[in-house]
Amino acid sequence: MSLLYIKDLRVNYGGIEAIKGISLTVEKGEIVTLIGANGAGKSTTLRAISGLVPLRDGTITYDGQVISGQSPQKIVSEGIGMVPEGRRVFPNLTVLENLRIGAYLRKDDLTPDIDHVYQLFPRLKERSWQPAGTLSGGEQQMLAVGRAMMMRPKLLMMDEPSLGLAPLVIRDIFRIIEKLHEEGITILLVEQNANAALRIADSAYVLETGSITMHGTGEELLSNPKVKEAYLGKSRSST
Amino acid sequence: MFDKILPYLLAGISVGGQYALIAVGYTMVYGILRLINFAHGDIFTAAGFFMVYITASLPMGISIPLVIVLTVALGFVLERVAYKPLRTAPRMSVMISAIGASYLMQNLMWYVTGGLAKQYPVLPWLSDSVQIGSASTKVVSIVTPILTVALVVALVMLIKHTKIGMAMRAVSVDFETSQLMGIRINSVISMTFIIGSALAAVGSMLFFTSYSTVTPTVGAMPGLKAFVAAVFGGIGSIPGAVIGAFIIGIAENLIKAAGYTAFSDAFTFVLLIIVLLFKPTGLFGEAAAEKV
Ligand SMILES: Nc1ncnc2c1ncn2[C@@H]1O[C@H](COP(=O)(O)OP(=O)(O)OP(=O)(O)O)[C@@H](O)[C@H]1O
Ligand SMILES: [Mg+2]
Numbered sequence: 315m316s317l318l319y320i321k322d323l324r325v326n327y328g329g330i331e332a333i334k335g336i337s338l339t340v341e342k343g344e345i346v347t348l349i350g351a352n353g354a355g356k357s358t359t360l361r362a363i364s365g366l367v368p369l370r371d372g373t374i375t376y377d378g379q380v381i382s383g384q385s386p387q388k389i390v391s392e393g394i395g396m397v398p399e400g401r402r403v404f405p406n407l408t409v410l411e412n413l414r415i416g417a418y419l420r421k422d423d424l425t426p427d428i429d430h431v432y433q434l435f436p437r438l439k440e441r442s443w444q445p446a447g448t449l450s451g452g453e454q455q456m457l458a459v460g461r462a463m464m465m466r467p468k469l470l471m472m473d474e475p476s477l478g479l480a481p482l483v484i485r486d487i488f489r490i491i492e493k494l495h496e497e498g499i500t501i502l503l504v505e506q507n508a509n510a511a512l513r514i515a516d517s518a519y520v521l522e523t524g525s526i527t528m529h530g531t532g533e534e535l536l537s538n539p540k541v542k543e544a545y546l547g548k549s550r551s552s553t
Numbered sequence: 554m555f556d557k558i559l560p561y562l563l564a565g566i567s568v569g570g571q572y573a574l575i576a577v578g579y580t581m582v583y584g585i586l587r588l589i590n591f592a593h594g595d596i597f598t599a600a601g602f603f604m605v606y607i608t609a610s611l612p613m614g615i616s617i618p619l620v621i622v623l624t625v626a627l628g629f630v631l632e633r634v635a636y637k638p639l640r641t642a643p644r645m646s647v648m649i650s651a652i653g654a655s656y657l658m659q660n661l662m663w664y665v666t667g668g669l670a671k672q673y674p675v676l677p678w679l680s681d682s683v684q685i686g687s688a689s690t691k692v693v694s695i696v697t698p699i700l701t702v703a704l705v706v707a708l709v710m711l712i713k714h715t716k717i718g719m720a721m722r723a724v725s726v727d728f729e730t731s732q733l734m735g736i737r738i739n740s741v742i743s744m745t746f747i748i749g750s751a752l753a754a755v756g757s758m759l760f761f762t763s764y765s766t767v768t769p770t771v772g773a774m775p776g777l778k779a780f781v782a783a784v785f786g787g788i789g790s791i792p793g794a795v796i797g798a799f800i801i802g803i804a805e806n807l808i809k810a811a812g813y814t815a816f817s818d819a820f821t822f823v824l825l826i827i828v829l830l831f832k833p834t835g836l837f838g839e840a841a842a843e844k845v
Binding site for chain 1: 716719720722723725726727729730732733734735736737
């Protein structure tokens with residue numbers, strides 16, 4: 315049974331149809347990536363899964379339960395974490411508080427988890443008491459990932475974690491994603507950086523103006539001529 | 554000279570404390586919802602009437618906590634009925650709802666009381682006289698600033714060091730991401746109304762012990778002054794609201810001491826205009842970050 319199953323999802327903003335009936339599956343333990351141009355509806359899909367935007371139609375099933383129509387709190391409590399688009403760390407909270415608030419629903423001891431995040435991102439540890447608003451973009455992205463890890467998600471959704479980061483930092487972020495995957499977390503990754511995303515993905519979907527136009531394994535899409543032309547065209551050839 | 558000013562100074566500090574307890578409610582709600590809760594002054598007035606009616610049949614020891622509980626319930630219901638349904642509505646709609654709620658409460662109070670001024674009960678001990686230096690004053694004017702500062706310090710600690718306080722700070726900057734953390738934003742918003750109303754209830758007890766009569770519109774002036782204090786201090790900032798309130802309370806009374814009683818109210822509003830013109834973010838306000 316798949317961990318996440320989306321069937322015929324439709325989302326409207328006012329009169330505009332942003333998602334026009336898509337279906338996708340995320341198997342337990344996989345990295346699944348969703349690629350597509352600006353405005354294709356990638357963030358909208360993740361926001362619909364999180365319960366932040368209402369569905370027009372369709373169902374979202376997670377771990378055997380229908381979660382569409384539930385409140386975001388309920389969905390989070392089921393184990394779906396999100397690294398939102400644009401990081402969205404709480405600028406007025408310290409780094410440590412941002413991590414603590416990521417575990418808002420947990421009542422047990424957070425120390426091991428905080429240590430774990432600090433071990434993955436030593437730069438955050440040095441900045442524990444700094445307001446998150448004063449971190450650099452890359453550090454904020456690390457914090458957003460660390461914050462999402464704090465609730466021990468089973469499914470972690472990441473919306474363009476590499477956006478606006480230097481190539482070296484992007485490499486770090488992708489390394490972390492693979493590491494989280496090795497720890498057993500299932501990952502749904504939205505990326506503009508199609509090349510890097512497809513290379514680590516078990517399964518991939520291409521979204522174009524609200525519809526899924528292609529689906530396959532990461533490798534299949536990497537070598538697909540259409541994908542190459544539309545999404546990999548300008549990126550340096552992979553080695 | 555000092556002997557002549559001392560009573561005014563004491564009165565100013567005391568009034569400042571009362572304004573502060575109301576101002577915290579304005580500033581907290583603004584901090585979270587970016588909304589001026591116009592009905593807050595009416596909650597303060599309602600707390601006065603609750604006391605009048607409840608003490609008529611119950612002893613003081615029960616009345617005081619009961620008034621606080623009822624005022625808190627009123628603030629909670631106000632938010633659920635007038636603001637919560639408009640959570641995603643344009644801000645102007647919420648503001649109009651706030652004005653409507655304020656008039657509704659005032660009119661309800663006219664209806665229930667028949668518009669007659671009610672005598673506020675004498676709270677034991679608070680109404681006793683004490684001698685400070687050459688000035689004679691009521692115990693309440695000494696208790697007010699101390700109680701105000703204690704309550705505000707407790708509140709600031711709550712916001713800085715507890716989980717719910719952390720959630721309040723998170724919700725005040727980003728509703729959506731707060732929801733992704735599993736925070737129930739409606740509970741957090743209710744909490745700010747509960748705290749604001751509880752402080753207004755305490756403020757009303759201190760205020761009416763000095764002013765002794767309650768009418769349906771009596772809360773308008775202290776409410777407005779507290780609002781100016783919150784803007785002056787930098788709306789959204791709790792310490793700012795408290796400092797603003799003490800400055801206004803003291804300044805008003807010093808103006809009275811100088812013999813310009815007629816201008817003491819005008820001063821507050823001139824101050825508001827000056828702040829809005831030259832430093833709209835107030836003393837401690839953050840650079841006005843528009844809420845997304
Ligand atoms: N709150 C909103 N109100 C109205 N329209 C919206 C809203 N959010 C998104 N849209 C529209 O929905 C469509 C999909 O947006 P979405 O943010 O999901 O795209 P995306 O694939 O994440 O793009 P990007 O790569 O630029 O982040 C766009 O046309 C966008 O303009
Ligand atoms: Mg997006």
